[in-house]
Amino acid sequence: MKARNIEELVQENQTYYCLDCGVCTGSCPVARVHPEFSPRLIVEKALIGLEEVSDKEIWSCLTCARCSVRCPANIDFPEFVRQIRDEATAEGFDGEYAHNGLLQTVMALQTRPLKQNRLSWLTPREKTASQGDVYYFVGCRPFFDVIFRDIEAGSIQGARNAVRLINAAGVVPAVSAAECCCGHDALWNGQEERFKQLAQKNLETIRTTGAKQVVFSCPEGYLTFRDYYPRYFGDLGFEPVLLDEFLVSAVREKGIAFQPLEQTVTYHDPCRLGRMAGVYDAPRDLLQLIPGIKLVEMERSRENGVCCGTTGWMNCSACSKAIQTERLREARSTGAGTLVTACPKCEIHLRCALKANPLEIQIRDLHDLLAEQIA
């Protein structure tokens, strides 16, 4: 791929509107714990024409959009940094992969024509099909339990519970062993070609099932299909649907009921679901359908929420741990005994921090909680 120069990226992202106000740096969770990192400086350096592909700080950004939702000049900093990363990898630069790059290797393998044993997690309790109007996109969950066994990632149980919730809505979703990673991490790690290969494979797989709706229990998969697949591939021929929104409608139409659970919980907004996909209410509405649940909000929630500290299995550092530990303390300070999130990766990152810093709080997946309480 031929690298574009920094002037082209400045033009494309209109970063010349930057007011040099520093709101981005003041909003940034990384800059709070890592003073060498400043989104304002990255923008300013680009404006004076400095090539930034070799700057290691472009990989420190969590692409969490906390800066861009506040930027008075409407500069989409995460998108700008995503594009710089594409140019950086084209010129041989890279970030630091967490877990020795194991997850990136798993993603790369999935671009190949491998026969996968992807559905062995299904039990007789989950009703699925090979064809149908509704498809459930499982994503990378089957790999997480193996890699993160030490922190009991629970991602496969999350997939089972997602299917059980879809079944409770009276729907038997199609699933496929040929599915692969949605490409989210490749897209944000500067691996655009790998993203396109994964996306193309998924589109072919899903189209063979005849699905009109594709349901996602992972915010990254949902956002990537909803906002990025059409950018590269045009009309998908089906509608990406978030499981949370699917369930809100199903509860209303089918009268799904939940057993009581006396718990005080707080909800962590995943960046891809909240700021990037604009979904704040559906997960909260679902939680409050469980009788006995008391939802208390953290000070930094909704648009003001804070990232779980690592994105794309990259640059996991002492800064990530500081952000995660602060988040767990914030959750605990609400009086909640449970932090609920709707993203399997947030769950993993926060559990990892909890293991290192034991606090009186448990971390739960929203869909696990709901599936366990189906009456």
Ligand code: SF4
């Ligand atoms: S918040 Fe926006 S306008 Fe202000 S310094 Fe950052 S990028 Fe520039």
Ligand code: SF4
């Ligand atoms: S996207 Fe998030 S991590 Fe990156 S500069 Fe903006 S606020 Fe900081």
